[in-house]
Amino acid sequence: MEILNAIYENPLFGIIVSLLAYEAAVWIYNKSNKFVLLNPLLVSVAMVIGFLLIFDIPYDTYNIGGKFLTMFISPVTVVLAVPLYLQIKSLKDNAGIILFSIFIGAVASVVGICVYQKLFPMETAVFASLVPKSITTAIAVEVSEQFGGIPGITVIAVAFTGLLGAIFSPIMAKVFGVKNDIAKGLAIGTSSHVLGTTKAVEMGEQVGAMSSLSIAIAGVVTVFTAPFIVRLFGLL
Amino acid sequence: MLLFLILKVIKVEKIKQVSDFFTQNIAFFFIPSTVALMVNYKVIENSIAGALVAIVLTNILVFFVTGFTAEWLLRLKNKRKGKSDGNS
Numbered sequence: 001m002e003i004l005n006a007i008y009e010n011p012l013f014g015i016i017v018s019l020l021a022y023e024a025a026v027w028i029y030n031k032s033n034k035f036v037l038l039n040p041l042l043v044s045v046a047m048v049i050g051f052l053l054i055f056d057i058p059y060d061t062y063n064i065g066g067k068f069l070t071m072f073i074s075p076v077t078v079v080l081a082v083p084l085y086l087q088i089k090s091l092k093d094n095a096g097i098i099l100f101s102i103f104i105g106a107v108a109s110v111v112g113i114c115v116y117q118k119l120f121p122m123e124t125a126v127f128a129s130l131v132p133k134s135i136t137t138a139i140a141v142e143v144s145e146q147f148g149g150i151p152g153i154t155v156i157a158v159a160f161t162g163l164l165g166a167i168f169s170p171i172m173a174k175v176f177g178v179k180n181d182i183a184k185g186l187a188i189g190t191s192s193h194v195l196g197t198t199k200a201v202e203m204g205e206q207v208g209a210m211s212s213l214s215i216a217i218a219g220v221v222t223v224f225t226a227p228f229i230v231r232l233f234g235l236l
Numbered sequence: 237m238l239l240f241l242i243l244k245v246i247k248v249e250k251i252k253q254v255s256d257f258f259t260q261n262i263a264f265f266f267i268p269s270t271v272a273l274m275v276n277y278k279v280i281e282n283s284i285a286g287a288l289v290a291i292v293l294t295n296i297l298v299f300f301v302t303g304f305t306a307e308w309l310l311r312l313k314n315k316r317k318g319k320s321d322g323n324s
Contacts, residue, residue, distance in 0.1 A: 059271065130291065137266075159269055
Protein backbone atom coordinates (compact mmCIF):
# COMPACT_ATOMS: atom_id res chain seq x y z
CA MET A 1 0.00 0.00 0.00
CA GLU A 2 2.78 2.41 0.88
CA ILE A 3 4.46 1.76 -2.42
CA LEU A 4 1.23 2.56 -4.19
CA ASN A 5 0.87 5.83 -2.28
CA ALA A 6 4.41 6.77 -3.18
CA ILE A 7 3.58 6.24 -6.82
CA TYR A 8 0.34 8.21 -6.58
CA GLU A 9 2.06 11.13 -4.92
CA ASN A 10 4.79 11.39 -7.50
CA PRO A 11 4.01 14.38 -9.76
CA LEU A 12 4.62 12.15 -12.76
CA PHE A 13 1.60 10.05 -11.79
CA GLY A 14 -0.97 12.74 -12.59
CA ILE A 15 0.84 13.68 -15.76
CA ILE A 16 1.13 10.11 -17.03
CA VAL A 17 -2.49 9.28 -16.21
CA SER A 18 -3.58 12.38 -18.14
CA LEU A 19 -1.28 11.58 -21.03
CA LEU A 20 -2.45 7.99 -21.38
CA ALA A 21 -6.09 9.02 -21.17
CA TYR A 22 -5.52 11.73 -23.76
CA GLU A 23 -3.69 9.41 -26.14
CA ALA A 24 -6.46 6.84 -25.84
CA ALA A 25 -9.13 9.51 -26.33
CA VAL A 26 -7.44 10.88 -29.46
CA TRP A 27 -7.19 7.35 -30.82
CA ILE A 28 -10.92 6.77 -30.19
CA TYR A 29 -11.75 10.16 -31.73
CA ASN A 30 -9.83 9.38 -34.91
CA LYS A 31 -11.23 5.85 -35.08
CA SER A 32 -14.77 7.25 -34.83
CA ASN A 33 -14.13 9.48 -37.84
CA LYS A 34 -13.89 12.52 -35.57
CA PHE A 35 -17.38 12.11 -34.16
CA VAL A 36 -18.08 15.42 -32.39
CA LEU A 37 -19.42 14.04 -29.13
CA LEU A 38 -16.31 11.91 -28.69
CA ASN A 39 -14.25 15.06 -28.26
CA PRO A 40 -10.83 14.01 -26.87
CA LEU A 41 -11.04 16.32 -23.85
CA LEU A 42 -14.47 15.02 -22.88
CA VAL A 43 -13.48 11.38 -23.23
CA SER A 44 -10.12 11.71 -21.48
CA VAL A 45 -11.69 13.56 -18.53
CA ALA A 46 -14.30 10.83 -18.19
CA MET A 47 -11.54 8.21 -18.22
CA VAL A 48 -9.45 10.00 -15.61
CA ILE A 49 -12.43 10.53 -13.30
CA GLY A 50 -13.41 6.89 -13.70
CA PHE A 51 -9.88 5.75 -12.98
CA LEU A 52 -9.56 7.91 -9.85
CA LEU A 53 -12.92 6.72 -8.53
CA ILE A 54 -12.21 3.02 -9.15
CA PHE A 55 -8.81 3.14 -7.43
CA ASP A 56 -10.09 5.51 -4.77
CA ILE A 57 -7.43 8.12 -5.46
CA PRO A 58 -8.29 11.63 -4.20
CA TYR A 59 -8.34 14.45 -6.74
CA ASP A 60 -5.70 16.36 -4.78
CA THR A 61 -3.29 13.46 -5.14
CA TYR A 62 -3.83 13.29 -8.88
CA ASN A 63 -3.49 17.06 -9.08
CA ILE A 64 0.04 17.01 -7.60
CA GLY A 65 1.11 16.27 -11.15
CA GLY A 66 -2.03 17.58 -12.81
CA LYS A 67 -1.45 21.13 -11.73
CA PHE A 68 1.70 21.26 -13.86
CA LEU A 69 -0.44 20.75 -16.94
CA THR A 70 -2.85 23.51 -15.86
CA MET A 71 0.17 25.74 -15.30
CA PHE A 72 1.13 25.28 -18.94
CA ILE A 73 -2.18 26.50 -20.39
CA SER A 74 -1.03 30.12 -20.50
CA PRO A 75 2.44 29.59 -21.98
CA VAL A 76 1.10 27.10 -24.53
CA THR A 77 -1.47 29.67 -25.66
CA VAL A 78 1.51 31.62 -27.01
CA VAL A 79 1.86 29.20 -29.94
CA LEU A 80 -1.32 30.72 -31.31
CA ALA A 81 0.82 33.68 -32.33
CA VAL A 82 1.94 31.60 -35.30
CA PRO A 83 -1.39 31.44 -37.19
CA LEU A 84 -1.85 35.10 -36.27
CA TYR A 85 1.47 36.02 -37.84
CA LEU A 86 0.60 34.15 -41.02
CA GLN A 87 -2.54 36.26 -41.36
CA ILE A 88 -1.24 39.63 -40.31
CA LYS A 89 -2.24 41.30 -43.57
CA SER A 90 -5.97 40.61 -43.30
CA LEU A 91 -5.73 41.72 -39.69
CA LYS A 92 -4.32 45.10 -40.68
CA ASP A 93 -6.86 45.55 -43.47
CA ASN A 94 -9.83 45.01 -41.19
CA ALA A 95 -8.53 46.16 -37.80
CA GLY A 96 -11.51 48.39 -37.01
CA ILE A 97 -14.16 45.79 -37.78
CA ILE A 98 -12.23 43.09 -35.95
CA LEU A 99 -11.79 45.09 -32.76
CA PHE A 100 -15.38 46.31 -32.78
CA SER A 101 -16.85 42.82 -33.28
CA ILE A 102 -14.78 41.31 -30.50
CA PHE A 103 -15.70 44.18 -28.19
CA ILE A 104 -19.42 43.71 -28.86
CA GLY A 105 -19.12 39.95 -28.41
CA ALA A 106 -17.22 40.16 -25.12
CA VAL A 107 -19.73 42.65 -23.73
CA ALA A 108 -22.62 40.45 -24.92
CA SER A 109 -21.11 37.55 -22.99
CA VAL A 110 -21.22 39.39 -19.67
CA VAL A 111 -24.58 41.05 -20.38
CA GLY A 112 -26.02 37.66 -21.32
CA ILE A 113 -24.94 36.00 -18.11
CA CYS A 114 -26.25 38.96 -16.06
CA VAL A 115 -29.66 38.85 -17.77
CA TYR A 116 -29.78 35.12 -17.13
CA GLN A 117 -28.98 35.67 -13.46
CA LYS A 118 -31.79 38.23 -13.21
CA LEU A 119 -34.28 35.81 -14.75
CA PHE A 120 -33.10 32.58 -13.12
CA PRO A 121 -31.00 33.44 -10.07
CA MET A 122 -28.17 31.04 -9.24
CA GLU A 123 -26.07 31.08 -6.08
CA THR A 124 -24.05 34.28 -6.09
CA ALA A 125 -20.71 32.49 -5.99
CA VAL A 126 -21.68 30.35 -8.96
CA PHE A 127 -22.85 33.38 -10.91
CA ALA A 128 -19.60 35.22 -10.13
CA SER A 129 -17.65 32.19 -11.32
CA LEU A 130 -19.51 32.15 -14.62
CA VAL A 131 -19.07 35.82 -15.57
CA PRO A 132 -15.66 35.37 -17.23
CA LYS A 133 -16.29 31.90 -18.70
CA SER A 134 -15.71 32.88 -22.33
CA ILE A 135 -12.15 34.08 -21.86
CA THR A 136 -8.86 32.28 -21.44
CA THR A 137 -8.30 30.48 -18.11
CA ALA A 138 -5.56 32.63 -16.62
CA ILE A 139 -7.51 35.87 -17.02
CA ALA A 140 -10.85 34.23 -16.22
CA VAL A 141 -9.65 33.04 -12.81
CA GLU A 142 -8.54 36.52 -11.86
CA VAL A 143 -11.81 38.14 -12.90
CA SER A 144 -13.72 35.44 -11.04
CA GLU A 145 -11.76 35.96 -7.82
CA GLN A 146 -12.29 39.68 -8.04
CA PHE A 147 -16.05 39.05 -8.05
CA GLY A 148 -15.90 36.51 -5.23
CA GLY A 149 -16.28 33.52 -7.53
CA ILE A 150 -14.77 30.08 -6.97
CA PRO A 151 -11.73 29.58 -9.23
CA GLY A 152 -12.39 25.83 -9.49
CA ILE A 153 -15.85 26.44 -10.92
CA THR A 154 -14.58 29.13 -13.25
CA VAL A 155 -11.95 26.78 -14.65
CA ILE A 156 -14.58 24.11 -15.26
CA ALA A 157 -16.95 26.65 -16.81
CA VAL A 158 -14.14 27.87 -19.06
CA ALA A 159 -13.31 24.33 -20.13
CA PHE A 160 -16.95 23.47 -20.74
CA THR A 161 -17.50 26.65 -22.76
CA GLY A 162 -14.44 25.85 -24.84
CA LEU A 163 -15.61 22.32 -25.35
CA LEU A 164 -18.97 23.57 -26.63
CA GLY A 165 -17.14 25.85 -29.02
CA ALA A 166 -14.86 23.09 -30.24
CA ILE A 167 -17.82 20.82 -30.87
CA PHE A 168 -20.54 23.13 -32.16
CA SER A 169 -18.77 26.06 -33.82
CA PRO A 170 -19.04 24.72 -37.37
CA ILE A 171 -22.76 24.03 -36.87
CA MET A 172 -23.41 27.46 -35.34
CA ALA A 173 -21.58 29.17 -38.20
CA LYS A 174 -23.85 27.40 -40.64
CA VAL A 175 -27.08 28.06 -38.72
CA PHE A 176 -26.35 31.76 -38.22
CA GLY A 177 -25.16 32.27 -41.78
CA VAL A 178 -21.66 33.34 -40.76
CA LYS A 179 -19.81 32.67 -43.99
CA ASN A 180 -16.83 34.99 -43.96
CA ASP A 181 -13.70 33.30 -42.56
CA ILE A 182 -12.78 36.37 -40.55
CA ALA A 183 -16.24 36.55 -38.97
CA LYS A 184 -16.16 32.81 -38.18
CA GLY A 185 -12.79 33.11 -36.45
CA LEU A 186 -13.85 36.11 -34.40
CA ALA A 187 -17.05 34.42 -33.30
CA ILE A 188 -15.23 31.25 -32.26
CA GLY A 189 -12.36 32.95 -30.42
CA THR A 190 -14.60 35.41 -28.60
CA SER A 191 -17.11 32.79 -27.50
CA SER A 192 -14.85 29.87 -26.73
CA HIS A 193 -11.19 30.93 -26.35
CA VAL A 194 -8.30 28.49 -26.87
CA LEU A 195 -10.32 25.30 -27.05
CA GLY A 196 -12.64 26.70 -29.68
CA THR A 197 -9.59 27.97 -31.52
CA THR A 198 -8.29 24.43 -31.97
CA LYS A 199 -11.42 23.82 -34.06
CA ALA A 200 -11.00 27.15 -35.82
CA VAL A 201 -7.47 26.19 -36.87
CA GLU A 202 -8.89 23.01 -38.39
CA MET A 203 -11.44 25.08 -40.31
CA GLY A 204 -8.80 27.17 -42.04
CA GLU A 205 -5.73 29.29 -41.49
CA GLN A 206 -7.58 32.58 -41.49
CA VAL A 207 -10.34 31.31 -39.21
CA GLY A 208 -7.67 30.11 -36.78
CA ALA A 209 -5.74 33.37 -36.88
CA MET A 210 -8.80 35.50 -36.17
CA SER A 211 -9.84 33.14 -33.42
CA SER A 212 -6.43 33.36 -31.69
CA LEU A 213 -6.51 37.11 -31.93
CA SER A 214 -9.96 37.23 -30.33
CA ILE A 215 -8.76 35.32 -27.26
CA ALA A 216 -6.43 38.07 -26.13
CA ILE A 217 -8.69 40.97 -27.03
CA ALA A 218 -11.86 39.44 -25.58
CA GLY A 219 -9.91 38.77 -22.38
CA VAL A 220 -8.80 42.37 -22.02
CA VAL A 221 -12.25 43.78 -22.91
CA THR A 222 -13.87 41.51 -20.30
CA VAL A 223 -11.44 42.56 -17.58
CA PHE A 224 -12.28 46.21 -18.13
CA THR A 225 -16.00 46.08 -18.87
CA ALA A 226 -17.28 43.24 -16.68
CA PRO A 227 -17.19 45.19 -13.37
CA PHE A 228 -19.28 47.99 -14.87
CA ILE A 229 -21.80 45.69 -16.51
CA VAL A 230 -22.27 43.60 -13.39
CA ARG A 231 -22.82 46.76 -11.33
CA LEU A 232 -25.21 48.13 -13.94
CA PHE A 233 -27.41 45.10 -13.39
CA GLY A 234 -27.20 45.61 -9.64
CA LEU A 235 -25.59 42.19 -9.18
CA LEU A 236 -22.82 41.38 -6.69
CA MET B 237 6.34 35.74 -29.74
CA LEU B 238 4.32 37.63 -32.35
CA LEU B 239 6.88 40.43 -32.10
CA PHE B 240 9.77 38.00 -32.60
CA LEU B 241 8.04 36.60 -35.63
CA ILE B 242 7.37 40.04 -37.13
CA LEU B 243 10.94 41.13 -36.47
CA LYS B 244 12.08 37.85 -38.05
CA VAL B 245 14.10 36.95 -34.95
CA ILE B 246 12.36 33.60 -35.22
CA LYS B 247 11.70 32.19 -38.66
CA VAL B 248 8.17 30.90 -38.93
CA GLU B 249 9.23 27.84 -40.94
CA LYS B 250 11.42 26.69 -38.05
CA ILE B 251 8.65 26.56 -35.47
CA LYS B 252 5.63 25.81 -37.64
CA GLN B 253 5.80 22.08 -36.99
CA VAL B 254 6.13 22.37 -33.21
CA SER B 255 3.48 25.07 -32.98
CA ASP B 256 1.08 23.03 -35.10
CA PHE B 257 1.52 20.14 -32.73
CA PHE B 258 0.71 22.24 -29.69
CA THR B 259 -2.19 24.01 -31.37
CA GLN B 260 -3.80 20.67 -32.09
CA ASN B 261 -3.25 19.34 -28.59
CA ILE B 262 -3.96 22.28 -26.30
CA ALA B 263 -6.96 20.38 -24.93
CA PHE B 264 -4.50 18.05 -23.17
CA PHE B 265 -3.51 20.80 -20.75
CA PHE B 266 -7.15 21.31 -19.76
CA ILE B 267 -7.61 17.76 -18.47
CA PRO B 268 -6.69 18.27 -14.77
CA SER B 269 -8.76 21.44 -14.44
CA THR B 270 -11.78 19.71 -15.93
CA VAL B 271 -11.30 16.62 -13.77
CA ALA B 272 -11.69 19.05 -10.82
CA LEU B 273 -15.39 18.69 -11.53
CA MET B 274 -15.36 15.58 -9.34
CA VAL B 275 -14.47 17.61 -6.23
CA ASN B 276 -16.29 20.82 -7.00
CA TYR B 277 -19.42 18.95 -7.89
CA LYS B 278 -20.95 19.39 -4.43
CA VAL B 279 -20.62 23.17 -4.54
CA ILE B 280 -22.46 23.44 -7.81
CA GLU B 281 -24.81 20.53 -7.26
CA ASN B 282 -27.81 22.80 -6.69
CA SER B 283 -27.11 25.17 -9.51
CA ILE B 284 -25.55 22.79 -11.99
CA ALA B 285 -28.53 22.61 -14.35
CA GLY B 286 -28.95 26.39 -14.30
CA ALA B 287 -25.25 26.93 -14.79
CA LEU B 288 -25.07 24.55 -17.73
CA VAL B 289 -28.02 26.18 -19.45
CA ALA B 290 -26.48 29.60 -18.77
CA ILE B 291 -23.22 28.54 -20.37
CA VAL B 292 -24.88 27.02 -23.40
CA LEU B 293 -27.18 30.01 -23.99
CA THR B 294 -24.54 32.70 -23.55
CA ASN B 295 -22.13 30.72 -25.69
CA ILE B 296 -24.63 30.73 -28.54
CA LEU B 297 -25.38 34.41 -27.90
CA VAL B 298 -21.72 35.45 -28.05
CA PHE B 299 -21.10 33.41 -31.17
CA PHE B 300 -24.12 34.95 -32.85
CA VAL B 301 -23.44 38.55 -31.82
CA THR B 302 -19.75 38.47 -32.74
CA GLY B 303 -20.19 36.51 -35.94
CA PHE B 304 -23.15 38.53 -37.11
CA THR B 305 -21.53 41.92 -36.37
CA ALA B 306 -18.34 40.97 -38.17
CA GLU B 307 -20.10 39.33 -41.09
CA TRP B 308 -22.38 42.34 -41.59
CA LEU B 309 -19.63 44.96 -41.28
CA LEU B 310 -17.32 43.08 -43.64
CA ARG B 311 -20.09 42.77 -46.19
CA LEU B 312 -20.81 46.50 -45.88
CA LYS B 313 -17.15 47.30 -46.36
CA ASN B 314 -16.79 45.07 -49.40
CA LYS B 315 -19.91 46.57 -50.94
CA ARG B 316 -18.59 50.08 -50.45
CA LYS B 317 -15.22 49.08 -51.85
CA GLY B 318 -16.92 47.52 -54.85
CA LYS B 319 -18.81 50.76 -55.47
CA SER B 320 -15.77 53.02 -55.29
CA ASP B 321 -13.90 50.63 -57.55
CA GLY B 322 -16.73 50.91 -60.04
CA ASN B 323 -16.62 54.70 -59.97
CA SER B 324 -12.94 55.07 -60.51
